Amino acid sequence: MLLRSIYLSMDATNRLRLGDWDLYMDPIREGKAMKGFTLAEVVSRHPGFPQGSLVAGLVPWSEFAISDGSGLSIVPRIPGLKLADAFGVLVIAGPTALVGLMEVGRPKPGDTVVVTAAAGAVGMLVGQSARIHGCKTIGIAGGAEKCGWLTSEFGYDHAIDYKRENVVERLRELAPPGVDVHFENVGGEMLDAGLTVMKDFGSVMICGLISTYNSAAGDRIPGPYMFRNLIMRRLRVQGFVILDYADRYPEYQQQFAQWMLQGRLKFRLDVTSGIDKALDTLKMLYTGANKGKVLVQSGADPS
Numbered sequence: 001m002l003l004r005s006i007y008l009s010m011d012a013t014n015r016l017r018l019g020d021w022d023l024y025m026d027p028i029r030e031g032k033a034m035k036g037f038t039l040a041e042v043v044s045r046h047p048g049f050p051q052g053s054l055v056a057g058l059v060p061w062s063e064f065a066i067s068d069g070s071g072l073s074i075v076p077r078i079p080g081l082k083l084a085d086a087f088g089v090l091v092i093a094g095p096t097a098l099v100g101l102m103e104v105g106r107p108k109p110g111d112t113v114v115v116t117a118a119a120g121a122v123g124m125l126v127g128q129s130a131r132i133h134g135c136k137t138i139g140i141a142g143g144a145e146k147c148g149w150l151t152s153e154f155g156y157d158h159a160i161d162y163k164r165e166n167v168v169e170r171l172r173e174l175a176p177p178g179v180d181v182h183f184e185n186v187g188g189e190m191l192d193a194g195l196t197v198m199k200d201f202g203s204v205m206i207c208g209l210i211s212t213y214n215s216a217a218g219d220r221i222p223g224p225y226m227f228r229n230l231i232m233r234r235l236r237v238q239g240f241v242i243l244d245y246a247d248r249y250p251e252y253q254q255q256f257a258q259w260m261l262q263g264r265l266k267f268r269l270d271v272t273s274g275i276d277k278a279l280d281t282l283k284m285l286y287t288g289a290n291k292g293k294v295l296v297q298s299g300a301d302p303s
């Protein structure tokens with residue numbers, strides 16, 4: 001079938017696929033088409049995909065693409081939700097936030113939850129989900145503007161600006177008994193700060209390590225220096241990949257869609273127009289220039 005792409009999702013893993021790490025997915029080699037999660041419209045017929053339907057999945061970064069349908073799923077139109085909002089929140093960031101928090105982190109109401117890259121696509125949803133679950137939430141982000149959003153929009157009780165503040169000292173002030181659940185999106189110094197202040201028997205979710213993704217396979221990435229706290233604090237540390245939880249997506253997508261329709265969920269999209277801008281737009285995730293979930297609009301939005 002012929003697909004017309006509408007929105008490309010900019011994800012940190014797009015860059016990982018271009019590197020030489022041993023990954024959980026196929027790499028993209030030089031000379032091959034770049035691929036990423038895309039929302040597309042079916043232009044020509046296919047037995048499983050009616051003409052005019054919307055599909056999402058891994059598709060080449062191009063305005064039109066040919067597909068046999070494998071790896072694609074139909075995206076239902078949700079009355080009351082804009083297509084960009086639904087794609088931006090429900091397809092990757094939302095399921096990642098809820099799987100990581102609820103299935104892997106499993107906080108109890110009243111627990112203290114810390115999130116890094118807290119103003120980003122995944123982070124802004126984790127904070128609000130934890131708050132709705134009755135947790136105390138501390139978000140860590142770079143800069144005064146993003147830290148302002150954490151407490152005014154994204155449901156965080158407290159914000160820490162890692163560019164200006166001593167993260168360990170602030171975490172100790174804000175959570176004197178220690179932290180129950182740490183949701184890691186960045187790695188490096190952030191992860192070390194988190195490991196330093198965990199409570200006994202706390203849980204550390206490794207969702208992403210974006211600060212390290214520009215390293216080559218042979219580079220020696222230092223730390224975490226506080227690895228010893230896995231024993232001293234008897235921590236549970238678990239990495240996860242959202243693709244392993246595909247059967248749970250509908251439940252989590254329904255949950256987020258309901259919160260969005262009820263106006264209970266705040267989110268920011270950062271949308272750039274034009275497929276020719278995709279490369280520079282992807283880089284924003286790595287400089288922190290993005291202001292929310294990053295999409296590139298590659299074609300007219302039928303909604």
Ligand SMILES: NC(=O)c1ccc[n+]([C@@H]2O[C@H](COP(=O)([O-])OP(=O)(O)OC[C@H]3O[C@@H](n4cnc5c(N)ncnc54)[C@H](OP(=O)(O)O)[C@@H]3O)[C@@H](O)[C@H]2O)c1
Binds near residue numbers: 012140146212240
């Ligand atoms: N496990 C999974 O299945 C899964 C699925 C989706 C995403 N993820 C991971 O989740 C993380 C967040 O992804 P996202 O799509 O939501 O991106 P995002 O948080 O919207 O954007 C990335 C943010 O990371 C921060 N950052 C980048 N480089 C940094 C550095 N060197 N030091 C400190 N902070 C840095 C920046 O925030 P500041 O401006 O606040 O510094 C930037 O805005 C990524 O690590 C990604 O790999 C994992």
